[in-house]
Amino acid sequence: MNYTLHQLHIFLKIAELKSITKAAETLHLTQPAVSIQLKNFQDQFPIPLTEVVGRQLYVTDFGLEIATAAEKILNEVHAINYKTLAYKGQLSGRLKISTVSTGKYVMPYFLSGFMKQNEGVDLIMDVTNKTRVVESLELNTVDFALVSVLPKKLKVNKITLMQNKLYFIASNNLEIRKGMSRKKIFEELPLIYREQGSATRNAMETFIANNNFSVRKTIELTSNEAVKQAVLSGLGCSIMPLIGIRNELRNKELQILTVKGLPIVTAWNLIWLKSKKLSPPAVAYLEYLNKEKERVIDEKFAWVDTI
Template structure:
């Protein structure tokens, strides 16, 4: 046997993805390069690691055992690297953060300088909807979660990061005489929703219910980017977080339509379970945020002020 650590990493990632194409994307490699390395890895075993059924790739039972062994080996190598850094007096470890989908426009700015300071800390971010974010925290799968609405059933600690404002947004082609306009506009224009479980959708529905707003037509899309493109194309309007439409506002592809009762204002919060035993890396990150968050907001989000 003469396989490399790189081959083990590729095979483990491929077994998790069940896809060479996705593995290549995540590992920043070409698909042929991944295929060659996986073939070289397979050549060292007399039993197949994978099989193709109906043009779909599957990992065999033997392959799954090899993947489990590969994961253990990689974890041990990472542990050795972390111990080396510890002896050198450097911070090390992993931070796992689950981020509500709109939070992808926020969280990287609160992470960048920390990771420049602490090169021994690795980062894993999962960007998904609010329901899945809460579920991952409930299962203790992450250190932190970024949310705009606190989960009701979990006991969490929190640190407030910045305001999250949601406005009624339409394409550049729309013209309105009065400002602000009545919420009756919801009867005139199709309204584009995010999917069930999205915090943005929840806030939209609260606003509509509270103000007894009749909706003319409802369209549902499954990501902020999809909603954004649909609004630009003139498919309808939506209530959207300001943080996600900076470029489209500046390019005048979208416009904020002043509506009575809007914007909706919430707060982005980094939360963690009260029972969570935080790693040294996680503790250091909270200390970093307490010292630097105001400067991060000033440096990166001052563009929001004219709209607020």
Template structure:
């Protein structure tokens, strides 16, 4: 046997996600790179690790045992790295986060200085929709989660990081003036995020609260997809400001004024109440308590212009 640690990590991720595509996304690799490593890894065994039925990939019984062993090996490698860092007097360990999809425009700025100051800390950050984020949090699979809408039925603690503003946007070509909010929404075809998305929840609540009738045009599974559809002129959407900075400054998108907008919520880092934080988790909360305001001033000064 001559398999590598990289192959073990890739196979473990494929077994967890049951998808080459999702594994590639989470590992920040291309799909062909993951497929090649999976093929090379499988070549070292006479027994199939996976089987493909239609477009779905399934882990065999033997593959499940290999995945379990791979997880144990990788955990031991991390432990060695942490111990080496500890002997050098460095903070060491893993920080695990689950972040709602639009949070990818927020969270890196609140992580950068902490990770630079603590090179012995490894980061695992899963970017997904709100439903999956809360599932990870409830299962104690992560240290923290970033959300823009607080869960109502979970006993949590939180640290507020940044206001989340949602605005009605369209492409820059059509000028819209002099209409009431209800007239606007009755004429503009709307593009929605999928069910389970925090942005979808906030948008739907706004429409229901104001008894607004609307034309539903599309439902898409990422803010990036919604943004591109709006730029292309397919429809309009209520979108988080944080994810459309460049498009607004480049005039690919325009903000459309309407009563009740922008909607303001809060980006909050949350964790289960009573959670015993690891040294890394506790240190990260201390870091945010000291530097949060500085991070906001340094990176989000443009935010108040809208």
């Protein structure tokens, strides 16, 4: 057999995502290139690795075993590379972080300087919803998680990065009847929610319940970006983190509507399990944050306090 590490990497990604298209997007390759590598890899085995039923790709039991073996092989290759760098005196290893979807507007700025200083460290960052972020932390598959609400059932350490402010927003093209109160706007216009399990969704529902608002019509979308686009299009209004709408406010595409009790103010917290034995890159990253956090906030997020 003459399969390559590149083929192992591609097949492992296909097995994880159950999709050639998604694997191609994740690996920044074309779909035909991934399909060719899968075929070349498959040709070296007498037993099918995948099968297509309808339009859905499935990984066979044999394929799952090969994927497990591929992951072990690739991990060993990474270990060899890291050991080589360690002998050269460079910090090396993987830094794994899971962040809630709105955290993608925050986390990269607190990582950029560290990654530039430590070229031997590989970064793996998963952007998902709060429920899955907490699950990844609980299963010990990541070093850190970025959340705005601390999980109640886990014993964690934390470092607070910065404030997270949520405002009631609408399209700048929204026509508001003269004399219409903000409460009426809130109750009469369609309200766009994030999906269940989202911290933003929880904050919205708590605010509505505490103020005894009645919501006439709701729309549910599964990402912060989708909510923003829906508001821009005029589908409705929403409560959103300020951090994700800077450009739209600057370009006067969105507006903040004043409602008593808003903004909701929470904080972005980087958390990790108290029982976690942190890797050298994870320890170094915490040291970097403690030293550089305030500088990053001053340089990249000073605009937040001007709203």
